[in-house]
Amino acid sequence: MKIRLDHVVKTFQTFRAVKDVSLEIESGELVALLGPSGSGKTTILRMVAGLEFADGGHIYFGDQDATDIPVRDRGVGFVFQHYALFPHMTVAQNIAFGMEVSKVKRDKAAIQTRVAELLHLVRLEGLGERFPAQISGGQRQRVALARALAVDPKVLLLDEPFGALDANVRRELRRWLREIHTKLGITTLFVTHDQEEALDLADRVVILKDGHIVQQGTPEEVCREPKSAFVMKFLGDANMLPAEVRDGRAHVDGAVIEVSGIADGKAELYARPVDLDWAASGPGIPASIARVMDRPGGRRVIATTGSGVPLELDLEPERAVKAGDTGYVTLRRATVFAA
Amino acid sequence: MSFKKTARTLPRVGDGPFFRRALIGIVLTLGALLILAPLLIIGVEAFSKGWQVYRDTILHPDTRHAIMLTVLAALIAVPVNTAFGVAAAWAITKFDFRGKGFLLVVIEIPFSVSPIVAGVAYLFVYGLQGLFGPTLDAYGIKILFAIPGIILASMFVTAPFVARELIPLMQAQGRDLEEAATSLGASGWRTFFSVTLPNIKWALLYGVVLCNARVMGEFGAVSVVSGNIRGQTNTLPLHIELLYHDYQAAGAFASASILALIAVFTIIAKVALERQGAGRVRPAANPAENAS
Numbered sequence: 001m002k003i004r005l006d007h008v009v010k011t012f013q014t015f016r017a018v019k020d021v022s023l024e025i026e027s028g029e030l031v032a033l034l035g036p037s038g039s040g041k042t043t044i045l046r047m048v049a050g051l052e053f054a055d056g057g058h059i060y061f062g063d064q065d066a067t068d069i070p071v072r073d074r075g076v077g078f079v080f081q082h083y084a085l086f087p088h089m090t091v092a093q094n095i096a097f098g099m100e101v102s103k104v105k106r107d108k109a110a111i112q113t114r115v116a117e118l119l120h121l122v123r124l125e126g127l128g129e130r131f132p133a134q135i136s137g138g139q140r141q142r143v144a145l146a147r148a149l150a151v152d153p154k155v156l157l158l159d160e161p162f163g164a165l166d167a168n169v170r171r172e173l174r175r176w177l178r179e180i181h182t183k184l185g186i187t188t189l190f191v192t193h194d195q196e197e198a199l200d201l202a203d204r205v206v207i208l209k210d211g212h213i214v215q216q217g218t219p220e221e222v223c224r225e226p227k228s229a230f231v232m233k234f235l236g237d238a239n240m241l242p243a244e245v246r247d248g249r250a251h252v253d254g255a256v257i258e259v260s261g262i263a264d265g266k267a268e269l270y271a272r273p274v275d276l277d278w279a280a281s282g283p284g285i286p287a288s289i290a291r292v293m294d295r296p297g298g299r300r301v302i303a304t305t306g307s308g309v310p311l312e313l314d315l316e317p318e319r320a321v322k323a324g325d326t327g328y329v330t331l332r333r334a335t336v337f338a339a
Numbered sequence: 340m341s342f343k344k345t346a347r348t349l350p351r352v353g354d355g356p357f358f359r360r361a362l363i364g365i366v367l368t369l370g371a372l373l374i375l376a377p378l379l380i381i382g383v384e385a386f387s388k389g390w391q392v393y394r395d396t397i398l399h400p401d402t403r404h405a406i407m408l409t410v411l412a413a414l415i416a417v418p419v420n421t422a423f424g425v426a427a428a429w430a431i432t433k434f435d436f437r438g439k440g441f442l443l444v445v446i447e448i449p450f451s452v453s454p455i456v457a458g459v460a461y462l463f464v465y466g467l468q469g470l471f472g473p474t475l476d477a478y479g480i481k482i483l484f485a486i487p488g489i490i491l492a493s494m495f496v497t498a499p500f501v502a503r504e505l506i507p508l509m510q511a512q513g514r515d516l517e518e519a520a521t522s523l524g525a526s527g528w529r530t531f532f533s534v535t536l537p538n539i540k541w542a543l544l545y546g547v548v549l550c551n552a553r554v555m556g557e558f559g560a561v562s563v564v565s566g567n568i569r570g571q572t573n574t575l576p577l578h579i580e581l582l583y584h585d586y587q588a589a590g591a592f593a594s595a596s597i598l599a600l601i602a603v604f605t606i607i608a609k610v611a612l613e614r615q616g617a618g619r620v621r622p623a624a625n626p627a628e629n630a631s
Contacts, residue, residue: 051518071522078522084515088537097533098523151523 001062001154001187002027003048009056010043017043019211020057025204030181030188032198035208036234041191042159044208048189049157050074061154077148077186081160083140085132091143092128095119098151118146121180138169145177149184158190162197174201195235199223207231229337232270239276239311241285243269243336250336253285253305255329259336271334273300273314278321284328287311291323303329381599384592396582396593401570405578406597408489412561412574413554416493420550424501425543429535431502432509433517443506449498457495458563461488484566489574492560497553504546505539512538541615548612552605556598 003025010018018040025031033041046052048059050071058067066074085094092115099111106114119125122142124135132140141161148156161177162170178201181188192198198205199219206216215227226232229240243250245267250257252269259267278289278301287303290310294300294317301313301321311329315321353359386393396402427446431439449457463469465482475482482488516538520530536543558576565572569581575598583591 049522051522071518072524072526074522076522078519080515080519082515084519086516086520086534086537097520097525101520101523101525101529101533103524147519147523 002060003155003187003189004060005044005048005057006060007057008044008047008054008059010040010047010052011055017211018047018054021208021211021213022057023206023213023216025187025189027187028185030178030201030203031190032202032205033189033191033208034193034195034198034205034234036193038210039208040211041193041208045157045159045189045191048155049076049078051078075151075154077145077151077153077156079141079144079148079156079158079161081163083132083137083144083164085140085143085147087132089131090128091124091130091132091135092119094132094143095128095147095150098147102151114150118150121149121183122146123176136169137165138173141165141173142176145180149186153186156186156188158188160191160193163192163194170197177201199235207234209234226335229268229270232335232337237273237312238270239273239309241269241271241305241309241311242339243267245336245338250334252331253307253309254283255285255331257331257334257336262336262338266339267336268339269334269336271331273312275331275333276311276313277330277332278303278313278315278319278327279330280327282328284330285311286326287329288326289321289323292321305329378599381592381595384588385596387592388589392589393593396587396590397597399590401573402578402590402594404570405573405575405594408486408573409555409575411486412490412493413551415490416497416554417547417551419494420497421501421543421547423498424503424505424546424550427502428505428509429531431506432512433514433535446499446502449496450503454492454496454557454559455563458492458560461492461495461560461564465491483564484568484572486572488564489561489572492564493554493557496557496560497550500550500553501543501546504542504549508539508542509535541612545609545612548605548608552602555601 003023005021005023008018008021009016021040021044023044033044035041043052047054050066050069054067058065060066061074071078085091086097089097095115095118096111099106099114115128116125119128122145124139124142124146127135127139132143135143141164145158145161158177162173165173174197190201199222202219204216205219205222207214207222209230215222215231217225222231223235226235232238233240241252243252243266245251245259245262245264247264248259248262250259250262250267250269257269286306289301289303291302292299293302298317299315299319299321301315303311303313305311313329353362427442430436431442462483464471465475465488466472467476467483472483480487482491516534517530520534521527525533556576557574558580561574562577562580565574565577567573567577567581569578573581575594579591579594579598582588582594
């Protein structure tokens with residue numbers, strides 16, 4: 001089912017949480033709403049679910065205007081960050097709940113068959129008689145997903161689904177959710193503040209800031225062509241160097257980089273740690289190494305430029321550098337934004 | 340460098356043997372004098388004139404009527420206040436609306452107002468010189484110095500018990516469960532009975548038990564509005580006072596022993612419910628233990 005948000009606005013008392021957001025999610029797509037806390041991403045998700053109502057604009061499910069349809073009749077599956085499993089019901093009863101309260105009557109045997117199917121899908125066979133308190137966090141979130149899927153929702157909505165889990169379980173569940181999505185092809189929208197999770201999982205990432213969409217696109221598009229300094233910084237570690245643009249070239253402390261589409265004047269140059277390299281001799285930005293941090297995949301070097309700007313560089317594990325070395329930082333690639 | 344060897348526990352008040360004995364002594368003496376002795380006296384005095392007098396007092400029509408009236412007040416006031424308390428707690432904790440803060444304050448009023456003030460206030464509202472008194476009298480409806488007044492006063496005094504017990508618990512539980520149930524297609528009633536109620540049942544029972552104990556023991560407010568008509572508008576606590584003023588000490592204590600017995604049962608029920616986790620806010624049912 002295709003979802004379309006058309007100039008949606010939401011205000012809480014005096015705080016405008018969502019300001020004029022328009023967004024389309026194609027049928028079968030898996031889309032991440034990514035943003036820092038307070039960016040309005042959860043509010044958007046809750047409005048799509050019908051747990052909050054928009055103050056302005058419309059939300060369409062397919063061709064139907066769903067703006068004022070209450071959550072009960074909207075046919076969405078919602079997965080909460082803290083699972084929201086019913087603690088007094090077993091896993092199987094939790095999964096069966098939606099089918100039991102549904103206006104579509106099913107007989108007991110049909111419900112049981114469906115519960116067994118879903119337990120198989122989320123790989124929790126044999127845990128049906130346990131209570132939520134007796135299973136792990138990762139298992140609980142899988143039960144929550146099975147419960148949401150039980151009512152054959154048109155849309156699956158997940159609010160920070162892995163936020164309460166530890167890193168390893170998180171990575172495993174991420175891959176597993178992707179598999180389930182591929183298998184079922186259900187239109188899925190999820191909220192996260194973890195850029196890695198969004199990039200790993202989603203077909204398309206929608207980046208939000210202060211209630212606005214600042215950029216959307218495939219993970220490749222947003223990573224390779226960030227449209228603003230905010231997106232650049234939010235997606236990962238980024239170094240910023242003040243630059244001066246003259247005649248299509250950005251000048252930074254002795255380094256020069258070709259840029260296009262930026263007017264002459266002050267600018268900001270952004271580069272990821274892997275975009276920077278270290279050389280003993282020029283040309284480059286003169287700098288001295290303040291600290292070296294070793295990591296499994298390489299060496300993270302903190303260097304300070306001649307004008308006092310701290311930079312982080314990722315170098316290969318074999319590189320022999322140490323604190324106190326002086327040399328030159330070179331740019332492999334960089335993105336320049338007008339300041 | 341050497342360290343003095345001490346017990347491997349944190350230092351606390353009363354570690355010294357003398358101080359400890361003094362503290363324990365104070366607690367035991369005060370407990371015995373203030374709580375245990377009066378309770379024992381009730382038992383002793385109730386039977387001081389023998390089993391026969393005790394039986395006669397209990398079976399006396401006036402006493403029986405007082406018991407009946409007290410039970411009647413409880414049978415009406417407790418269910419009404421339970422319904423009110425659940426509805427108020429549900430509204431306050433699960434929804435946002437204008438005047439929520441005001442409703443919270445209103446619920447608290449009976450706790451902060453002296454029962455006798457409540458009783459006097461009822462006189463001014465429903466009394467013959469009061470606000471609605473003349474109108475009600477014109478239609479032949481008698482509220483004061485009659486059973487309705489007693490029930491209304493009891494209800495006023497005990498209105499907050501259930502709500503006060505439920506609000507902190509339901510606040511801690513949050514709205515996720517209800518939202519999950521609705522998103523799965525459950526109606527409001529279904530959500531309440533299948534999801535909310537099972538998670539508050541022990542706290543609810545706890546509130547009901549406390550509410551009931553208070554209704555049955557209420558004296559101040561009821562005493563003002565009942566008019567103390569023997570055999571007609573006397574509840575058990577009022578009856579006890581009346582007997583006592585009539586110099587029927589044994590009778591007063593016999594009647595009091597019934598209230599004391601109710602109190603003991605209340606305490607047992609309370610302890611049993613507390614074992615089930617009522618009366619305190621439990622950590623969220625699904626603690627986020629793998630928090631990152």
